[in-house]
Amino acid sequence: MPASVTACLRAELEQLFAQRGWPVFHARQVWQWLYRRHAGTYPAMSELPRGLQATLTHALPLTGSTVRALHQSADGSEKRVLTLADGETIESVWIPMGAHATVCLSTQVGCPIGCTFCASGAGGFVRNLSAAEIVEQVWHAGAAHPRNEINNLVFMGMGEPLLNWAQVARAIQILNDDFGLCIGARRMTVSTVGVLRGIAALAQDAPQVNLAVSLHAATDALRRTLIPHCPTSLHELMDALAHYYAATRRRVTFEYVLLRGINDSWRDAQRLAALIKRVPGKVNVIPYNTIVGGAFAAPSSENVRSFVEYLCGEHVTAIARRRKGDDIAAACGQLRRVLADGP
Numbered sequence: 001m002p003a004s005v006t007a008c009l010r011a012e013l014e015q016l017f018a019q020r021g022w023p024v025f026h027a028r029q030v031w032q033w034l035y036r037r038h039a040g041t042y043p044a045m046s047e048l049p050r051g052l053q054a055t056l057t058h059a060l061p062l063t064g065s066t067v068r069a070l071h072q073s074a075d076g077s078e079k080r081v082l083t084l085a086d087g088e089t090i091e092s093v094w095i096p097m098g099a100h101a102t103v104c105l106s107t108q109v110g111c112p113i114g115c116t117f118c119a120s121g122a123g124g125f126v127r128n129l130s131a132a133e134i135v136e137q138v139w140h141a142g143a144a145h146p147r148n149e150i151n152n153l154v155f156m157g158m159g160e161p162l163l164n165w166a167q168v169a170r171a172i173q174i175l176n177d178d179f180g181l182c183i184g185a186r187r188m189t190v191s192t193v194g195v196l197r198g199i200a201a202l203a204q205d206a207p208q209v210n211l212a213v214s215l216h217a218a219t220d221a222l223r224r225t226l227i228p229h230c231p232t233s234l235h236e237l238m239d240a241l242a243h244y245y246a247a248t249r250r251r252v253t254f255e256y257v258l259l260r261g262i263n264d265s266w267r268d269a270q271r272l273a274a275l276i277k278r279v280p281g282k283v284n285v286i287p288y289n290t291i292v293g294g295a296f297a298a299p300s301s302e303n304v305r306s307f308v309e310y311l312c313g314e315h316v317t318a319i320a321r322r323r324k325g326d327d328i329a330a331a332c333g334q335l336r337r338v339l340a341d342g343p
């Protein structure tokens with residue numbers, strides 16, 4: 001028996017119902033009640049016979065995680081701290097945009113990459129998340145906001161998604177299912193520091209899903225200090241991205257966290273423009289979000305503007321990303337595993 005409904009693909013749930021002798025059409029009802037109508041219990045699924053509701057309540061939990069804490073930002077975004085079945089905690093962020101919303105998802109408990117500017121990496125790596133644990137981050141946010149359609153997913157929370165590709169790919173299938181959440185693959189973005197076999201797997205298994213690459217530096221020497229456990233050199237990475245583009249024809253998004261006095265000079269911008277020229281894409285310049293006890297400082301607005309202007313002058317598509325949720329430590333690089341007293 002699977003750990004929960006969220007652990008199943010729809011076809012697997014239907015197969016399970018068939019094996020147990022439960023009418024298979026009820027599997028699709030369960031699926032739709034769970035994902036479309038955010039039902040959190042079987043008795044809430046009024047189309048199911050009472051007897052089956054009782055059987056399923058004992059045999060197959062709908063979900064396995066619970067919301068342990070909720071932090072709401074002045075800008076409307078929300079960070080949820082979830083407790084998993086083994087007691088570990090992860091965080092995800094819900095970001096509203098009018099009637100729609102984006103969810104930023106974690107893919108691992110902790111992170112093995114250890115970027116020196118990131119709170120998620122500071123606590124080390126514990127384990128990969130299961131597909132169910134990834135899916136439930138979306139489910140909890142959707143259940144809290146049934147009127148806001150979640151139509152964008154970014155796999156940019158805690159963890160390196162391409163080191164957990166099998167479970168991330170499975171979660172994408174569940175989240176993409178036509179009879180459930182039905183979130184389009186083209187509205188999902190997977191981020192990586194440069195896991196080469198993962199980039200190849202993404203191109204092959206999910207060519208419509210967007211790829212974002214966390215670059216942060218345009219030389220290997222600086223990149224090694226910012227991303228100490230990055231498994232690849234910039235040369236290998238750009239080769240892999242050129243292959244990715246040839247296979248998918250999808251433009252790559254380069255993420256560049258701007259750190260005052262570290263990677264924010266015009267010379268850094270010049271090197272960055274030269275580095276990425278062979279791969280069609282755009283640059284998201286992300287002003288560093290301060291983390292308590294962190295060693296880095298946020299760039300000035302003037303610095304952010306001139307960095308972006310320089311890139312644009314070199315014919316690189318570049319934008320400065322607006323900060324969201326930094327008052328609740330929900331912005332990029334601020335998610336962490338340990339639940340502190342505050343956000």
Ligand code: SF4
Binds near residue numbers: 111119120121
């Ligand atoms: S920035 Fe991403 S890859 Fe780097 S330590 Fe944080 S979560 Fe891991």
